Structure formats: C-alpha cells, structure tokens
Amino acid sequence: MTEHVQQGDVGSTTVTIVDPALAARAESAAAALAAGQVASKLTAQDATLWGPAAEPEASIRLSWTTLHRSSRPLIGEIETLRAELRSEGVERVVLAGMGGSSLAPEVITGTEGVALTVLDTTDPGQVADALAGDLDRTVLVVSSKSGGTVETDSHRRIFAEAFREAGIDAASRIVVVTDPGSPLAELAEKEGYRRTFLADPNVGGRYSALTAFGLVPAGLAGADVARLLDQAAGVADALAADSPDNPAIRLAAALGAAHEDGAEKVVLADTGSGITGFGDWAEQLIAESTGKEGTGLLPVAVEGPQAPGFADHGADATAVAVGPAADGAQISVTGPLGAQFLLWEYATALAGRLLGINPFDQPDVEAAKKAARSLLDRPEGGQAQEPAFTDGAVQGFGVTAANLTEALTGFAGQATGSGGYLAVQAYLDRLDDASASLLRGELAKRTGLQTTFGWGPRFLHSTGQYHKGGHQNGFFLQITGDAEEDLAVPDRPYTLGTLQLAQALGDGQVLAEHGRPVLRLHFTDRAAGLAQLVAAVQEAIR
Template structure:
C-alpha cells in the first residue's frame, strides 16, 4: 500500500493461493526483472517479441523531452489561431489520449471510427482552427489512413494548407514516417518503437495529442515516475504483484471475467483503456481475462457476486467490489501495465502479441477487394430490422427479433458471456450503449459492449483468442450520408460494413453470431429495446 497508488483486496475466496502466487512472483524477482527489460520472463516462444516490447517501464524518464516539444508546437499553433485538435488513431493511439484529455477536462475530437456520420461531424468543425494528429505505428491502419486522406482533402477544399495542419505520430523508420516527410507534414513525432500500442499511453502516441489539446502531460509523467519506484519493487506490498496474483488465483478457479466500475476516481473513461490493455494482452491460446466495462456500481454484473467474476472498483471500495484501486492517472497507467504483464506470466501466455487481431483485418480487406456481386438476403425482416444469423444455431421457425435474441442468449454457456458490437456512430447513436445493461438483466450473463471498429483493436483479440464461451450480437445500420475516401475504391460506409462482415466471418467460425441490420437507426433501437424487454427473454 502506498499514497501514490494503492490496491485494496476487499474480498477473495482464494487468499491462500493469492499469497502463494505473490510469494513466487517476489522470489522470482519478476517486477524488478520487468523494469530491467528481462525478455525471458514469459518463456522461450515469447522472448523475441518481449525483447522489443518492454520500454514502457521507463517512459516516465525517456518521454521527458517530448513535453517541451509538444508545448512549443501548441504555442506555434495557437499563435496561428489553430486551437482545435482532432485525433485520428485506433486502439491505444486513441483510448489513452481520450482518457487523459477527458480527465483533464480539455477538448479533443477523437476519430476511431469508420462511421461516415461521426467523421462528417468532425469535419463540420471550424477547419480554419483545426489541426489533426494522425497516429499510427506503420501508417497502414485502414481507418487512420482513411481519416488522413479525408481531412487532407477537406483542408484543401477549405483553402487551408493541409500539410501545415497534419501532425504525425509514428515509429522511426516506418513507411508513414517516410510518407509524412515527403508530403511535408507540419511535424513528425517519433515514438519509442519498443513499446506496443496498448502500452503506449506515456509515449508520443498518448502525450502528443493530449498535450496539444491542453492536458498537463508533464504532470502525468511525474505521477508515473513516483509509481515506478513502487511497481518495480520485488515486494509483497507491490500493488501490481497483488493484482496479478489476485487475478491469477481467480482465473484458476474459473473467474475469467473482470468487471470494472468507477466509484469516484475522477478519471474519465479509464475502463475503456484498461479493457483494451487486458483483453488484447491476455486473450489468447484459449485463455485470458475478459474485462467488462460497466457504467458504475449498482448495475448488473457489478453488484452481483458471481463465481466467474472479479469486480474491480476504480476508486474507493464498495460493498460489491472484490478489489479497489486508487491513484492518479499516470500511476494507474503504469500499475495496470505492470499487472497485465505479470498476470501474463501467471497465465503462461505472451502479453505482448495479438495473434488473432489480423484475422479480422484480412477478412475485411478480402471483402473490399472482391465485393459480392449480389448482397446476401436476410433470414427475415421485422420492421426496420434485418436479421442475419451465422450457421445453423438459430431455430428454423424463428420469425421475430425477440425470438432471435432469446435463441442467441440460450446458446451461450452457463458461465459464458454476450458481446454486443455496434458498428454505428458512437456520438449520435450513443444510446445504443443502453443495450448492455438491459441484455445483462435479461440474460443473466456478463455482457460487454464495443463500438465497431474500435473494439477490433481491443476486446476483438479476446473474442477470437480467449475463452470460447461467448456469443456475439452485431448491430449495423444504414447510413443517411456517406463519405468518399480519396484515392481509394470504397466509401466509409462500405468500409464500415466490410469490417463488420469480416469480423463476423472470423467469429462465426468459432461461436454463434447474430447480425441485426437497422434500415432506420432510431426506430431500430426502439424495436431492439422492446424485443430485449419482452417477457421471457
């Protein structure tokens, strides 16, 4: 326990096993070896990857020069009347800055979507005052590349020199660095290449957009620096070791789900960031921890003491929590990175790779390269909802959306979960997130909710590589407007649907998938809520 970062184990039925794991981790010097970049901790098969993924432990020191660089660029931009920051990035490149700026209370427009309406909303802002930060390790991320192309054209159409308004964050030597310098973009920030995307909160990927938006990124590094002294210690009081041991012991007894709820931490959106870190790091080889981000205490999945779940309060402990974690944002970033890396050793997996993420990308690309000549017909249509089940799990006499949903819930294993995946506009269609608690109440199963395609860079790895006990509800919707992607043979709506269908194909090879396509999003949501609430569901 420390004033900088603290973990309180409120209750655990496996305390003896937790103590044993803590003792083993301390005796093996795991925390200190991580801080020393020891790549052998996760076994021979993981060593080559681990050797180039451990620099996150010292970012509180190595990222220091960035602070002045970011502040200088911000001052330059403000002197030119440019004070609106848009971020194009996926996964860790968007989730960490969103948490940092949300917690700091400074505005940042985050684009981690291919929904044309949400991108159009970002374009509708004052482009004369706008700078876009394009964050990608290689530059090949299709969503981010599309955003860059769309904004470059929009700037030019508005009479703005596009190159002067595009700031890049990428890895040194990447194709994106070469392209950005060739095109004369305003500034290219090079991130530490020995840090994976989901561990990159304190690299240029997290700090550049956040600092340009007005967050105090120097203070964030200070917080992490204080926590580093505690988290690198081979001590039973190390909060990261305590967390990893608690999760490892719980997982050994079948509790593979970790429910996160904010209980007054003051940190905005932290569960979405930690969800990506844990799911993508541990969900592989048929094992892992599935994070379930909920809206707060008092909702199903958090107050229920379930044998397959560990409940974590981000903030003060509550009566329903198993674990409570308190600390500043910089300290929390580093704590969960250490804890996730350590629990990878406990579970016997490599916490730095993501072997199943690429499958959905390849499937989407295949659909873009060779689109179907004729669209697939829905099994049936009810009002504004078209129903597309995978495989043959749905009973043949199913005629209503309500019955299709009941059937999906029914094929989930007793201790399985439901994943709701909405390929929609997370601003205008934000109320779709209400489906998560409603489905949880009706199904009595842990239920996750992800906005597509951003969850593909997060829980998408777990759904395909983790415990195979999920069922999947995809929601797609017709777009009233669309956006061309310059110099590409597809529009955003075509790309968005291809991403949904591609991931659906990969998921359906493993588990049941039900896609509901809404020809009218507003009316479709009303019908879905009614169908979920129908008696007996």
C-alpha cells in the same frame, strides 16, 4: 474491512484485496512473484520472464517500464508546437487513431476536462460531424504505430481533401505520430506535414499511454502531460520492488488466483476515481495482452458499481473497483491516472506470466482485418446477403427466425446458462447512436451473463483479440445500420460505409469460423431500429 484484507499502498496509489478468500489465495502467488524477482527483472526489461517462445517479441516490447523518464523531452516539444498552433488560431485538435493510438489520449483529456475530438470509427456520420467543425482552427493528429491502419489512413485522406477544398494548406495542419521507418513516417516526410513525432518502437500499442501516442494529442489539446509523467514516476520504484506489497504484484496475483478458480472475467467499475473512461483503456490492455491460446482475462467495463454484472457478479468474474471499494468489489485500485497507467501495465504483464502466455503479441487481430480486406475487394458480392427476416426497421442475419423477438429469444436461450459471455458490437455512430450502449446493462440483467459492449470497429483493436484467442465461450450480437449519407475515401475504391460494413462482416466471418454464434441485426433506419431492438430485448428476454 477485516484482518484478511491485503493492501499494496504507495502514497495515494493502492491495491486492496477486499475479499478475504481471494486475499488468501493471492498470498502465495504474490510471494512467488516476489521471490522470483519478477518485478525488478521486468523493470530491467528481462525478456525471458514469459518463456522462450515469447522472448523474441518480449525483447522488443519492454521500453514502457522507463517511459516516465524517457518521455520527458516530449513535454517541451509538445508545448512549443501547441504555442505555434495557437498563435495561428488553431486550437481544435482532432485525433485520427485506433486502439492504443486513441484510448489513452481520450482518457487523459477526458480526465483533465480538455477538448479532443477522437476519430476511431469508420461511421460516415461520425466522421462527417468531425468534418463539420471549424476547419480554420483545426489540426489533425494522425496516429498509427504501424503506419498502415486503414481507418486512420481513410481519416487522413478525407481531412486532407477537406482542408484543400477549404483553401487551407493541408500539410500545415497535419501532425503525425508513428514509429520510425513506418509508411506513415515516410509519407509525412514526402508530404511535408507540420510535425512528425517518432515514438519508441520498443513499446507495443496497448502499453503506449506514456509515449508520444498518448502524450502528443493530449498535450496539444491542453492536458498537463508533465503531471502525468510525474504521477507515473511517483509509483515507479514501488512497482519495481520485489515485495509481496508491490501493488502490481498484488493485483497480478489476485487476478491470476481468481482466474485459476474459474473467474475468467474482470468487471471494472469506476467508484469515484476522478478518472474518466479508464475502463475503456484497461479493456484493451487486459484483453489483447491475455486473451490468447484459449485462455485469458475478459475485461467487462460497466457503467458503475450499481450496474448489472458488478455487485451481482457470479463465480466466473472478479469485480474490481477503480477507486474506493464498493459493495460487491473484490479488489479496489486507487491512484492518479499516470500511476494507474503504469500500475496496470506492470500487473497485466505479470498476470501474463501467471497465465503462461505472451502478453505482448496479438496473434488473432489480423484475421478480421484480412477478412475485411477480402470483402472490400469484392464489396458487392461480399455484402449482398439476404436477411433471414425483415421486421420493421430491423433485418436479421445468421439466424433461423421469422422476426426480431424470435431471433433474440433463440440467441439468449442459447447463451443463458452457458457460463460464457455476451458481446454487443455496435457498428454505429458512438455519438449520435450513443443510446445503443444501454443494451449492455439490459442484456446483462436479463440473461445473468457478463456482457460487454464495443463500438465497431474500435473494439477490433481492443477486445477483438480476446474474442478469437481467449476462452471460446462468447456469444456475439452485431449491430449494423444504414447511414443517412456516406463519405467517399479519396483515391480509394470504397466509401466509409462500405468499409464499416466490410469490417463487421469480416469479423463475423472469423468468429463463425471459430464456431461462435453471431447474430447480426441491421437497421434500415437507425433511430427506429434501435428503439425497436430495446423494446424487443425487454419483451423477449425475461
């Protein structure tokens, strides 16, 4: 550390700007934010902070600033329901939810070491594995803010039928979390589901960690959600303070100053925080909030401080340690999970002000959904594409190449030196095909580009907004694969496998319309195709 290190410290919650040059650049931005009283205005839910165009949306999206108080009544309600379920022998919690409805509960339960089965996928194999669990002791939490999320509705239909076929009253095993007046709320009442938790409608999905969306599934699984709210409450006053030492002001100022100097990527590595999977949650918050109007901060969640892209980051990225500072880190953020949730929400909203965008809308998310729905309406025509090549267990689409090595060589050559980023999008089973995530590090190391990895369609509810709305310099590697067995969606004219492929093709179509290169590789045999791809990456990109 040097005398230039700047730190916002609130008990055990700190933001330290380790890099002296970045600290100096952030100082004036922090002072301006403090002088403008933006922290206290944000806490007071002042919707004018992001300009007139953002005001209508911001006015109905700011209740998250007081959730550490307003969510308190949920604690007893969750514990009562959990006790009821356990008295009936129901101890296994399966969560059907996408984006903000699943990322926070997964971080909370992972950090506390309690079991939660998360379904944020349309992969038939992964859903089948969840169904294979003990249904006699399973409760399904169906979580959707809009109430119309296609993935979540599919999961609900599949599990309801499985409960009935097992002789279990499906309604008694389904708990709903949704917004008041949503189609899901109406359905829950009609079907007589076990319990419906209505969340605060004035909180957007990615800011909903401390609402019913984050607390109900985590609490039913056994996480101490009261402690989580206590942690947030412990830092709330400091985050509302109009001071350059406010940790959220400090973090927002640093990210804004770095972006102004061309560091449009934010590389997140856990350095011993004790929090499990925090980067995945922060990824959605940052990408969806800032990635629009051709600007934004691209979050890159990496495997650790030694991973490619962190210590060796270039001038286009800011390395942030979630935990103590590590080699290469420019910023270090420490604190317990509840405090970090609130800190990053404040900082991201303030960074949106510095970037001149509305951090509460997601104007480009719907495009991929519409394209997927269009393909579902004509699944045969939409998916009957001829591959450019077939090489062993891998078929290539969207490329002029004779084989896999040639396709990867051309793709990497196009991206390398562009100043952009690579995005690996794996429409696979994130449990059985988990080794696909190794591609992120391999590609980052070999191309020198910041490289993200997302499981499809999960990332569509996260970084998908940035891909279409942020800096238009991404290169996209889609991976799809044949499933050993498909799953029908009851009362719907498609299977999960059909839906999964339609989502990949729909997003690829929208990216192509934005002029972005998309290489899709399809595995006719997943295990063989994945091994072949890893070997080809090592051979083709040196």
